[in-house]
Amino acid sequence: MVVSLLQLSSYVAFAIFIVAVLAKWRQWSSMPIHLRWELYPVPHEPEHEHGGSYFEEFNFWEKHREKNHLNEMKELFTELLFIKRVFDFKRQFWFTTYPFHLGIYLILAWFALLFVGGLTQAYTGIAIPSAHPWAQLIYYLTLLTGSLGIILGTLGCIGVLLYRLSEEDMRKYSAGLDYFNLIFILVVYVLGAISWLSFDRTFTTAQAYMTAMVSFSSAIPQLNNIILAHVILLELLWIYIPFTKMSHFVGKYFTYHKVLWEDEPNLRGSEVEKKVREVLGYKVTWQAPHFTAGRTWAEEATKPSKVDVIERWEP
Amino acid sequence: MKDKTRIEDIGKKGQMVKLREEDLMELPYPYNQPDMEPKFTEPKDEWRERYVTDLDGYIAINIPVKRPETKEEEERMVRRFLEGFKRLLTKNDHWTFLQPLLLTLEYCAKCQACADACPIYLASGKKEIYRPTYRVEVLRRIYKKYIKGKSDFVSGKIDLNWDTLAKLAEVSWRCTLCRRCEQRCPIGINNGLITREIRLLFAQEMGFANKEVHELGTVQHLKVGSSTALTPDGFKDIVEFMEEEIEEKTGKKIKIPVDEKGADFLLIHNAGEYLSWPENPAAFAILFEEAGISYTLSSELVGYDGVNYGVWYDDMQLARIALKHTEAARKLDCNSIVVGECGHAHKAIAVIADRVVADETNVYRQSCMPILWDIVKKKKINFDPEKNDFPVTLHDPCNMVRLMGVVEPQRKVLRALCPQFREMSPNGVYNYCCGGGSGFAIMQSMNFPEWRNKVSTRMKLKQTMDAFKDCIDPSINKMLCAPCSNCKGAIRDMFSYYQVPQKTSTYYTGLVEFMVNAMVDLEEPYIEWEFH
Incomplete structure (x- = not known):
């Protein structure tokens, strides 16, 4: 019964994670258009090497606008996979945060491989491990990503935690929650490491659990208390992450694509102009004397405005 | 000496930081010699009475302040600020920057990779209040604690009181909005924007900003032209x-x-x-x-x-x-x-x-x-580069390069028309601000120019001297090209403060002056070697 509930909780935790991440994505993507705030170099600009933009062309609106999407992807993945800016500008910290993040990527890859392995076992009849080449591939990749993920993630997490505690510049800016988040992750990692090293060195139990999950079977392996605690805390972590700033993997898309690299010109008749027309219709309620109550942005910006100024800042 | 200032210190009474000569970033020759720059001065007592000098002793918000005398008055001021903050978070009132604002409030990892990008932070000797994340973290903590209702454990310590408000308003005028820090952020958040958002909150809700920028700036612009x-x-x-x-x-x-x-x-x-x-x-x-x-x-x-x-x-x-x-x-x-x-x-x-x-x-x-x-490239005018045969370097206005991507045309002109053109370092989209950005160049009241000259423009002076280090001898005339009026304003004041033309024969001008100076059919030089 406990095991069945556990299985159910895994489905629920994963579902909450997905729904919450999607909701987060929707929240950011449904925001109104904002004033431009791009920052050069913008990698999709053909002249990005020196940080140039289409403004370097006279009458740019008459020219065909090219975008270098390949370079944008290159820049994105360099940052995502190698955390390049921290490497360039905070090298010491990079030696802790990079293993930490790489550990997470490897654990995600490990999950994906367990998932594929689960599907393989449940729906093709190929056992993992077995002599079948596909099974061999999945088995060894699972072993590699899981082992490396746990080692790098655990050490990286300890490193990030110690770094944050020891470097005054970071410590002064950190709240209790920042440490709680790291400790939470660390506990999950440590329990995962103990489970792996003590009970499941080849991830056979993990693979069996995933196989039961993808086949909706109740044939879940027996889990000892350490593994059980690890699974439950991991589920709680999955649920927790989207509601914290650890969901910056979602935010990062928007900070780059919708702010720093968003340089779409407002050409006449364009989609941008349509959106601008819409937001200029919003009503403004700012209280400073140079605003007039009840006006829209367009009215406030174009009709004669009051020129009162505050002579003194007072209660 | 390591600055021990903490975020929550902004809410405490008294001056947060006192700038000291010995902490300032060292300048290159000849400004590394004794008595080559004026010393810091103390604000006048009457200024301390009428304005907020509790941040660093300098005054950017130059409208008089009446401090709250009772708890009720203080609460009223805080409430007004929070009402404005809430408007900042609505799409009707603030569609203009809502998304980048919220992304920045939400996602900073506080890794401080941005800190050493800031010329003001570096020039001051790394004073905490000038760190790119300082004012942002103050606002973020207020947001979490007073808008979202979270505990100190979640938000980090902060007290929203008169002192916090007064110093927050003032510290929003210690960043030139050059956004160099944003180039270094691994998450891509916008510290420069937050500086502007704080200014905007005070301006759009309470109706004040620096006087030269608001009353004598935009208000006068719209009224008089x-x-x-x-x-x-x-x-x-x-x-x-x-x-x-x-x-x-x-x-x-x-x-x-x-x-x-x-x-x-x-x-x-x-x-x-x-x-x-x-x-x-x-x-x-x-x-x-x-x-x-x-x-x-x-x-x-x-x-x-x-x-x-x-x-x-x-x-x-x-x-x-x-x-x-x-x-x-x-x-x-x-x-x-x-x-x-x-x-x-x-x-x-x-x-x-x-x-x-x-x-x-x-x-x-x-x-x-x-x-x-285009005029140079297509030879629409006959130029003789030999007419510009003197050392020239280029200051890149942040707004033109980093914030707009206009980088190459101006340096192509200089490369074509100035045989002794050399870049300063860093340059282009990675340049340092002149120190006069975001209004600083026109803010001339009380002791603000002293802060600008000693701290804000310091990096540009260093870069300029470094660019000319092979010809720093005053017998050689040198020209700094600054294709921006505000930059020129800041550079003019900085040159005057440090007596740069007198001590090094370095002058400044715009870009088109080099072009006209190189015109073949002009008998007399267009560029005049005089400081104004």
């Missing part, structure tokens, strides 16, 4: 004066087009050029006349002053001025607006205000730099 108080009639007089000057200096009789309908584009200069550096708009007139370019100036109210101080603190003032600019172009049936040598005017109208125009107000806007390079 220019933040310099130049009226349309005054502008026409200056144009006539420039025509006479051009004839006297070059022998060329040029009629500068004003209010000519149907020209290809409306050229808008920063009106400060007409008053402080008329040789710059005059050089444009000479070049465009010689190259046969169709353009006009406008004498329409606001249409002859390209500045837009709204870009530093107030979205509505920004929109009002930008729409006046496009209206001026529309009335003259111009195809586009071309901005002269003014960095913030470039960014304001071409980039930021690109999202406040629609339909008939959507007149296209662009930089003058590609046109200038």
Whole structure:
């Protein structure tokens, strides 16, 4: 019964994670258009090497606008996979945060491989491990990503935690929650490491659990208390992450694509102009004397405005 | 000495930081010699009474302050601030920057990778209050604790009281909005934006900002026609004066087009050029006349002053001025607006205000730099680079390069026309601000210029001296090219403060002056080796 509930909780935790991440994505993507705030170099600009933009062309609106999407992807993945800016500008910290993040990527890859392995076992009849080449591939990749993920993630997490505690510049800016988040992750990692090293060195139990999950079977392996605690805390972590700033993997898309690299010109008749027309219709309620109550942005910006100024800042 | 200031110290009584000579970033030769720069001074007692000097002893918010005398008065001020903060978080009131604001409040990892990007932080000797994340973290903690209702454990310690408000308002005027820090952020958040958001909150909710930027800036601009108080009639007089000057200096009789309908584009200069550096708009007139370019100036109210101080603190003032600019172009049936040598005017109208125009107000806007390079590239005028055979370096206005991507045309002109051109380091999109950005260049009251000269422009002085280190001897005339009125304003004050022309024979000017100076058919040099 406990095991069945556990299985159910895994489905629920994963579902909450997905729904919450999607909701987060929707929240950011449904925001109104904002004033431009791009920052050069913008990698999709053909002249990005020196940080140039289409403004370097006279009458740019008459020219065909090219975008270098390949370079944008290159820049994105360099940052995502190698955390390049921290490497360039905070090298010491990079030696802790990079293993930490790489550990997470490897654990995600490990999950994906367990998932594929689960599907393989449940729906093709190929056992993992077995002599079948596909099974061999999945088995060894699972072993590699899981082992490396746990080692790098655990050490990286300890490193990030110690770094944050020891470097005054970071410590002064950190709240209790920042440490709680790291400790939470660390506990999950440590329990995962103990489970792996003590009970499941080849991830056979993990693979069996995933196989039961993808086949909706109740044939879940027996889990000892350490593994059980690890699974439950991991589920709680999955649920927790989207509601914290650890969901910056979602935010990062928007900070780059919708702010720093968003340089779409407002050409006449364009989609941008349509959106601008819409937001200029919003009503403004700012209280400073140079605003007039009840006006829209367009009215406030174009009709004669009051020129009162505050002579003194007072209660 | 390591600055031990903590975030929550902003809410405590008393001056947070005292700047000391020995902490400042060291300057290169000759400014590393004894007594080469004036010392810090103390604010006058009457200033301490009337204004907020509790941040670092300097005053940017130069409207008088009446401190709350009772708890109720203090709470009323805090409530007013929080009401404004809530408006900052609504799409109706703040669609303009809602998304980047929330992303920045949400996602900072506090890794501090951005800190060493900031020229003010570095120049001050790494004073905590100038760290790019300091004011951002104060605002973030207020957001979490007082807007979202979280505990100190979640938000981090902060007390929102009179001291916090007063110093937060003041510290938002210690960043030039150069956004160099944002280039280093692994998550991509916008510390520079938050500086502006704090200013905006005080301006749009409570109605005040620095006086030269708001009252004498945007308000005067909209009312009189220019933040310099130049009226349309005054502008026409200056144009006539420039025509006479051009004839006297070059022998060329040029009629500068004003209010000519149907020209290809409306050229808008920063009106400060007409008053402080008329040789710059005059050089444009000479070049465009010689190259046969169709353009006009406008004498329409606001249409002859390209500045837009709204870009530093107030979205509505920004929109009002930008729409006046496009209206001026529309009335003259111009195809586009071309901005002269003014960095913030470039960014304001071409980039930021690109999202406040629609339909008939959507007149296209662009930089003058590609046109200038086109004149050189296509040999529309005969130039002799030997006429510019002296050391030249280029200061990149942040608004033009990092915030707009206009990087190469201006340096192509210099490479073609100045044989001794050398880059300063770093340059282009990675340049350092002149130190006069975000309004600092025009903020001249009380002791703010001292702070600007000693801290804010310090990095630019260092870069300039470094660029000329092989020829720093005062017997060699050197020129710093600063294609931006505000940058020139900051550099002028910095040069005067440190006596740069006297001690090193380094001068400054705009870009077009080099072009006219190199014109073959000009008998006398256009560039004058004098400091003004």
